[in-house]
Structure formats: structure tokens, C-alpha cells
Amino acid sequence: MTVSDRPHRIVIVGAGFAGYHAARALSRKLRHDDVEIVLVNPNDYFLYLPLLPEVATGVLEPRRVTVSLAGTLPRVRLVLGEVHGVDLEKRRISYTDPEDRQGSLEYDRLVLSVGSVNKLLPIPGIAEHARGFRGMPEALYLRDHISRQMALASTEPDPARRRARRTFVVVGAGYTGTEVAAHGKLFTDSLARQHTDHHDEDPRWLLVDIAPRILPELDRRLSRTSDRVLRQRGVEIRTRTAVKEATSRAVVLDSGETVDTHTLVWCVGVRPDPLVHDLGLPTDNGRLIVNPYLAVPGHPEVLACGDAAAVPDLTRPGQITPMTAQHASRQGKTAAHNIAAALGHGKPRAYRHHDLGFAIDLGGVHAAANPLHIPLSGPVANLVTRGLHLSTLPGNRARVTNDWLLNAVLPRQAVQLGLVRSGSVPLDTTAPYAPLTPSHSRE
Numbered sequence: 001m002t003v004s005d006r007p008h009r010i011v012i013v014g015a016g017f018a019g020y021h022a023a024r025a026l027s028r029k030l031r032h033d034d035v036e037i038v039l040v041n042p043n044d045y046f047l048y049l050p051l052l053p054e055v056a057t058g059v060l061e062p063r064r065v066t067v068s069l070a071g072t073l074p075r076v077r078l079v080l081g082e083v084h085g086v087d088l089e090k091r092r093i094s095y096t097d098p099e100d101r102q103g104s105l106e107y108d109r110l111v112l113s114v115g116s117v118n119k120l121l122p123i124p125g126i127a128e129h130a131r132g133f134r135g136m137p138e139a140l141y142l143r144d145h146i147s148r149q150m151a152l153a154s155t156e157p158d159p160a161r162r163r164a165r166r167t168f169v170v171v172g173a174g175y176t177g178t179e180v181a182a183h184g185k186l187f188t189d190s191l192a193r194q195h196t197d198h199h200d201e202d203p204r205w206l207l208v209d210i211a212p213r214i215l216p217e218l219d220r221r222l223s224r225t226s227d228r229v230l231r232q233r234g235v236e237i238r239t240r241t242a243v244k245e246a247t248s249r250a251v252v253l254d255s256g257e258t259v260d261t262h263t264l265v266w267c268v269g270v271r272p273d274p275l276v277h278d279l280g281l282p283t284d285n286g287r288l289i290v291n292p293y294l295a296v297p298g299h300p301e302v303l304a305c306g307d308a309a310a311v312p313d314l315t316r317p318g319q320i321t322p323m324t325a326q327h328a329s330r331q332g333k334t335a336a337h338n339i340a341a342a343l344g345h346g347k348p349r350a351y352r353h354h355d356l357g358f359a360i361d362l363g364g365v366h367a368a369a370n371p372l373h374i375p376l377s378g379p380v381a382n383l384v385t386r387g388l389h390l391s392t393l394p395g396n397r398a399r400v401t402n403d404w405l406l407n408a409v410l411p412r413q414a415v416q417l418g419l420v421r422s423g424s425v426p427l428d429t430t431a432p433y434a435p436l437t438p439s440h441s442r443e
Contacts, residue, residue, distance in 0.1 A: 018306030
């Protein structure tokens with residue numbers, strides 16, 4: 001079939017928050033036969049990242065936070081593959097499928113929503129010994145690793161080594177790091193009660209950040225509430241502190257303190273997918289420059305959104321929108337609207353969004369939230385937070401609710417499945433959504 005013979009093809013690269021919502025909106029807006037919507041993604045699911053800490057700590061099963069693309073996106077053709085090249089002149093993308101076969105697709109309209117990967121810093125030992133938290137493999141590895149360390153500690157005769165296995169360090173006190181530490185402390189406390197060989201002090205968790213407070217990018221009231229809950233739970237918060245070096249058995253802080261540990265979780269932030277750099281187009285802090293309509297200057301047929309795009313923030317002139325799921329979801333819908341407008345369905349609109357507030361799930365009955373900028377804490381905030389997740393989760397709502405209810409009355413299931421080894425989830429990876437092959441893994 002030649003380009004002139006086939007339907008008008010819209011290719012969406014990436015099925016994160018931006019890509020998923022772009023595909024869903026387009027499938028609803030464009031129902032006629034002369035338009036083909038193609039979604040290219042390495043996996044056949046949309047990952048609901050905000051609930052990933054609950055997967056890593058045994059609250060939710062992995063399938064609860066993965067939503068089938070084929071099952072929820074009617075009239076969208078799914079192509080499994082990782083895009084590694086875009087030919088802007090020939091309007092063609094190149095990709096590699098899960099069986100390492102090469103493929104290509106021509107497009108008439110392109111939506112780049114490739115998302116982000118772990119952000120690295122030039123700190124000795126970090127790339128070798130830290131683990132990120134951007135994808136399902138990393139969450140599954142962390143759940144197994146925490147369970148393994150607690151089990152090994154229970155039979156370790158040396159007190160210092162036992163204490164090191166029961167010490168967990170999270171670097172980065174943003175949204176993700178704060179939730180990982182909050183849920184992780186509850187998880188290890190639960191595991192400690194199951195292992196009764198030693199009556200040690202409680203498992204130790206440290207949350208480290210160079211910023212003057214945790215959640216520095218959010219409202220101070222959310223920060224204060226989260227700080228109070230974590231400290232009461234026993235999490236040690238080290239603000240204005242950086243990691244100087246990491247080894248396989250310790251973390252050295254810039255204060256000179258050495259923390260013996262077998263667990264270093266890296267949550268310092270994200271950077272755009274390397275595909276953005278490879279395009280050779282103008283960027284802003286690594287993000288692809290677009291206009292308020294999400295179009296790439298000089299290439300009106302190409303739109304970019306989510307973490308990959310430097311979208312002008314019309315509510316804060318001179319700034320770009322932050323990398324949040326809230327912005328990504330709405331930018332995906334705006335991209336779909338503007339593509340439909342270009343095809344004669346409505347009028348294009350610039351992206352403009354005032355944030356509706358944020359919610360931090362702190363585990364148990366605790367949370368911090370400010371819906372519509374009304375500060376909430378405690379059980380009320382927890383209900384609001386869970387209601388927010390259920391309202392924005394595209395599927396599996398009944399299953400997630402059921403897991404939450406069971407977790408409230410039953411002990412957590414803590415078993416090591418051994419599905420993901422440490423070498424399968426290196427920090428320095430361009431594909432946190434896919435573990436490396438077992439032949440390259442190590443523990």
C-alpha cells in the first residue's frame with residue numbers, strides 16, 4: 001500500500017500518561033475509516049506510576065497498576081516496539097520489537113510522548129550500586145530485595161551486618177522518594193514482626209535530599225505534614241544533605257557520615273528519554289521545544305507532550321510546565337484535540353492548565369493532600385488521595401479497591417519471587433520499563 005492509498009496515519013510514540021490519553025482521546029474523536037491511529041510502545045500496558053510504591057511494598061499486586069492498551073483503546077493499533085529513530089524529512093519512525101526485529105512506520109501526524117528515564121549525577125558508585133524507581137521491573141526488584149534483606153538479617157549472627165541489612169537509604173525527597181520511604185518503613189516493620197529470631201531495633205530508613213525540606217516542589221503545608229508523619233514513623237530525614245559516594249555495602253554522605261546499608265534507592269528526578277536528544281531539534285533543559293499548541297516549530301505535523309516536551313506554561317509566563325502526571329495527561333488530550341482540529345474537527349487550542357492540587361500517599365491511613373488547594377491530612381486526606389487515584393486510573397479500579405481492603409485487615413504477603421535480579425535493573429538505562437536479559441544480571 002502506498003502512502004496515498006493508506007488512511008491518514010497518526011503515530012503516537014510512548015504510552016505513558018501523555019501518550020495513553022492522546023490515543024484514547026483520538027480514538028473517541030476520530031471514528032471514521034480514513035484515519036488510522038497507531039500506538040508504539042515497548043509493553044502492552046499503561047503503567048499507573050503513582051501507585052508503584054504500593055507494588056514495591058506488597059500492598060498492590062503488579063497487574064493492578066498495569067492497564068491493557070489493547071483492552072482499553074478501541075480503534076487504536078498497538079505496535080510493540082522501542083522507537084530508536086525518527087526521520088523528520090521522510091516522516092518515518094524506526095523501532096525494535098521485543099524479539100529484536102527492526103521495523104519502521106510512515107506517519108502523517110506524529111505525537112512524541114516518550115516520557116523520561118532516571119536522572120544521573122556524577123557521584124562515584126551511584127550508577128553501579130543504586131537502583132532507580134521508574135518502571136515495573138525496578139519495583140518488583142525492590143520488593144524482592146527488601147524481603148530478602150530482612151530474611152537474611154534474621155539469621156545474621158554479626159550485629160553490625162544485621163543492622164546494615166535492615167538499613168534502607170532513599171535519595172531524593174520528592175514525590176516518589178517520599179512515598180517509597182513512607183511505604184517502605186511500614187513494609188519492613190511488618191516483615192520484622194514476622195522474623196522473630198532477633199529482637200533488634202526497628203528497621204532503619206533514611207530519606208536524603210540536598211533541598212532544605214522534603215517535597216520542595218510542592219506546597220509547604222504538604223511538606224510539613226509529610227515530614228511530621230515520616231518522623232513519627234521513625235524515618236530519618238536528612239535535608240541539606242548529599243551523597244558523596246556509594247559502595248556495595250555503604251553510602252557516604254557529604255557530612256562525613258558513613259551509613260552501612262545494602263539498599264540504595266535513587267529517586268533524585270528524571271531526564272527526558274534520549275530519543276529527544278537524538279532528534280537534533282532545539283531543546284530546553286533536555287526537553288523538546290514546542291509552541292503553546294504542542295507543535296514542534298518547523299514541523300507542524302509533529303506534536304510533543306509530557307516529560308519529553310518543554311511546554312510553555314501560560315499560567316506562569318516565561319516558564320515551562322513541570323514533569324507531572326497531571327500535566328502529561330492533559331497535554332495528551334490537548335495534542336489529540338489539536339490533531340483532530342487539523343483534520344477538520346473543531347478549532348485548535350493552546351495548552352493552559354492550573355494545577356488542581358496534589359496528593360501524597362504516606363501509607364496506612366496517612367496522606368497529605370490539597371485538592372483545589374484546600375490542605376488536608378490524616379484519614380480524610382487518605383480517602384481523598386485514594387479517590388483521586390481511582391478516578392484517574394483507566395482500569396482495574398475494583399481490583400485495586402479490593403487489594404486495599406484486604407491489606408487493611410490481613411498481613412501483607414511477603415515472598416521473594418525472584419523474577420528480577422539486580423543486574424536486570426541498572427540505574428544507567430534508557431529503558432527502565434524493560435529488564436535486561438538474565439544472562440547480564442547479577443545479585
